[in-house]
Amino acid sequence: MTAHAKLGPSGAHRWMLCPASVEMEAQIPDTGIDSPYAVEGTTAHALAEMALANNRDADDYAGVRFNPDLIHVDDDMVEYVQMYLDYVRELGGTRFTEQRVDISRWVPESFGTADNIVFTDDGVMHVIDLKYGKGVPVFAQNNPQGMCYALGALAAYDFLFDIETVRIVIHQPRLDVVSEWDISREDLLAWADNELAPAAQAANAEDAPFNPGDKQCRFCDAKGICRALAEHNLAVACEGFSVVGDPISTKDVKSLAPEEIAGLLPQLDLLTKWAKSVEGHAQGLLELGEDVPGFKLVEGRSVRKWADEDAAGKALSRKLGAKNAFTKKLITITQAEKELGRGDPLIVKHTVKPEGKPTIAPVSDKRRTIEIDVTDGFGEVPDAA
Numbered sequence: 588m589t590a591h592a593k594l595g596p597s598g599a600h601r602w603m604l605c606p607a608s609v610e611m612e613a614q615i616p617d618t619g620i621d622s623p624y625a626v627e628g629t630t631a632h633a634l635a636e637m638a639l640a641n642n643r644d645a646d647d648y649a650g651v652r653f654n655p656d657l658i659h660v661d662d663d664m665v666e667y668v669q670m671y672l673d674y675v676r677e678l679g680g681t682r683f684t685e686q687r688v689d690i691s692r693w694v695p696e697s698f699g700t701a702d703n704i705v706f707t708d709d710g711v712m713h714v715i716d717l718k719y720g721k722g723v724p725v726f727a728q729n730n731p732q733g734m735c736y737a738l739g740a741l742a743a744y745d746f747l748f749d750i751e752t753v754r755i756v757i758h759q760p761r762l763d764v765v766s767e768w769d770i771s772r773e774d775l776l777a778w779a780d781n782e783l784a785p786a787a788q789a790a791n792a793e794d795a796p797f798n799p800g801d802k803q804c805r806f807c808d809a810k811g812i813c814r815a816l817a818e819h820n821l822a823v824a825c826e827g828f829s830v831v832g833d834p835i836s837t838k839d840v841k842s843l844a845p846e847e848i849a850g851l852l853p854q855l856d857l858l859t860k861w862a863k864s865v866e867g868h869a870q871g872l873l874e875l876g877e878d879v880p881g882f883k884l885v886e887g888r889s890v891r892k893w894a895d896e897d898a899a900g901k902a903l904s905r906k907l908g909a910k911n912a913f914t915k916k917l918i919t920i921t922q923a924e925k926e927l928g929r930g931d932p933l934i935v936k937h938t939v940k941p942e943g944k945p946t947i948a949p950v951s952d953k954r955r956t957i958e959i960d961v962t963d964g965f966g967e968v969p970d971a972a
Contacts, residue, residue, distance in 0.1 A: 594787050596690065596699035596735030603731055603786040604803035606795035607841070611809035614842060621656075624720065627664075630657040631719040632685075632702065634668050639676075639684050639703070645669040646925045666921040667760040669929075671717050674758055674765065680707035681748075688739020693779045694787040701736040706744070710751035711769075714740060721761035721888060723805070726953055727768035730755055731783075734770070738779050741772065762888050763943075766953055797841075812842045817851065820858075874945065876959040885954035889943035891920050899937035906933060 593609065594602055602609050621629070633653045638645050645665040652659045675682070683704045690697045705713040714737045718725050727733060733755035741750065753775050757766040770778075789795055797815035804810050843851075873884045893899040896917050903912035907926055912918060923934050945957055 592694075592697045592699065594694050594697045594790055596688075596697070596732045596739075599731035599735050599783070599786075601803045601807055602790045603783070604800060605798040605807075606786065606790040606792065607797040607815070608803065608807050608809065609790045610795060611813055611841065612807065614812070615808045626656070626658055628719040630660065631664055631668055632717060633657060634660050634664060635671055635702070635717055636685050638668070638672055639682070645672060646921070649925070662919050662921045665925075667719070668717075670760040671758050674756075675703050675705065675715060678705045678707060678713055680705045680713075682706075683740075683744075686740070686743075688736055688743060690735050690739045690742070690779075690783075692742060693738065693784040694735075695791065697735075697787070699732075699736060699739065701740060704736075704740045704744070706748045706750070710749055711754050712737065712740060712744075712748065712750045712752070713754045713756055715756040715758060718757055718759040719761065720759070724762050724764050724948075724952065724954075725757050725759060725766070726764070727755040727757045727766040728953075730757060730768070733757065733768075734775060734778060735783070737770075737775055738783075741775070764953075809842075812848070814841055814843050817843060870946070874959060881950055883948060883950050883952070884945045884957040884959065885948045885952055886957060887943035887946040889940055891938050891940045893917060893920070894937055894939040902933055902937060 591597075598609075630653065634645055634648055634651075637643070637648060637653070645660075645668045648660050649662065649665050650659055684702070686701050686704050688699055688701055688704075690699070701714055702717045703713075703715040705715065707713065714733055716730075716733055716736070737753045737755060741753075744750075750772055753770050753772060755768045755770070757764065759765075797813075799813065799816040799819040804813075804816055807813070810816055869879050869882060870884070872879050873882065900912060900917045903918070903923060906912075907923075911926065920934065920938060924931065927934060948954065
């Protein structure tokens with residue numbers, strides 16, 4: 588089992604914004620069972636580490652199960668992890684993979700493991716984090732986890748390399764996101780002294796303050812019992828409405844009691860449907876060209892597909908033989924690349940990557956804004972006689 592620091596880099600986005608979350612999460616029993624998403628992510632990281640260590644490609648490990656706690660490497664994982672491997676290798680330089688870093692100078696007893704640290708000849712230290720999740724895009728700008736890893740890398744390697752610029756990189760292949768952000772060595776150290784260290788001190792305080800919000804609460808294990816979050820959500824939901832029933836009142840107790848949770852449960856379905864309805868309406872407004880302040884339409888996730896399965900099937904059958912070109916259906920693009928090689932002209936000819944379905948995102952999202960032409964599809968209206 589991997590060791591975790593109390594105030595580790597991976598949770599910095601949470602405990603820096605809500606210092607009390609550390610104490611609250613400590614109340615949640617550890618079941619010892621990882622979620623399927625966590626197991627999938629750990630497998631992808633193991634695949635990347637093994638391929639880099641042995642100078643191999645991801646497809647060399649297709650079907651492999653690295654240990655009983657992980658899952659078998661499937662074709663999709665091969666394709667996505669290879670994108671990450673290609674990015675890392677193209678940097679060249681001196682690389683340290685799965686490197687443990689220590690940031691206890693600023694955060695007592697804190698450490699973490701950086702996926703890859705690469706030093707290039709132009710004085711740039713690249714701190715690269717593989718994110719295999721596909722639910723929420725993660726970006727490099729002011730990313731606390733990446734900045735913590737960079738601080739640990741500075742502490743470990745500053746005497747070996749002439750580091751002028753730190754480049755934080757978030758590589759999220761399943762969402763086609765490669766986010767890069769540069770910060771100077773001096774600015775990174777100033778952030779550590781002025782923001783990171785005070786936040787760690789607050790999180791370690793006996794009466795750490797609560798500060799509920801979307802970013803810090805989204806993946807907090809204690810969100811289901813947190814009174815501050817419950818009051819925050821109900822206040823937002825009820826703003827401008829008459830309150831039905833008795834509202835939750837602030838008490839000295841920080842966690843919701845079981846009977847209070849029972850009182851909330853009947854309201855959750857309505858609140859969830861209402862929230863989805865509001866989001867859907869906002870997306871509808873954006874698709875009509877209306878302005879929703881602070882939000883925009885961006886292209887959602889897209890994956891390659893055969894442009895014409897019949898044509899691709901015939902072409903692959905001629906080149907590979909029908910037995911190798913089909914299982915119960917046409918083989919995947921990744922399987923075809925394993926047989927013919929990445930970039931094979933036949934595959935390129937028969938492959939398309941359509942635009943992702945529009946989805947709503949904050950204006951700070953780095954993806955390109957989709958411009959909506961509300962007149963598209965309408966002809967000119969002739970002048971009345």
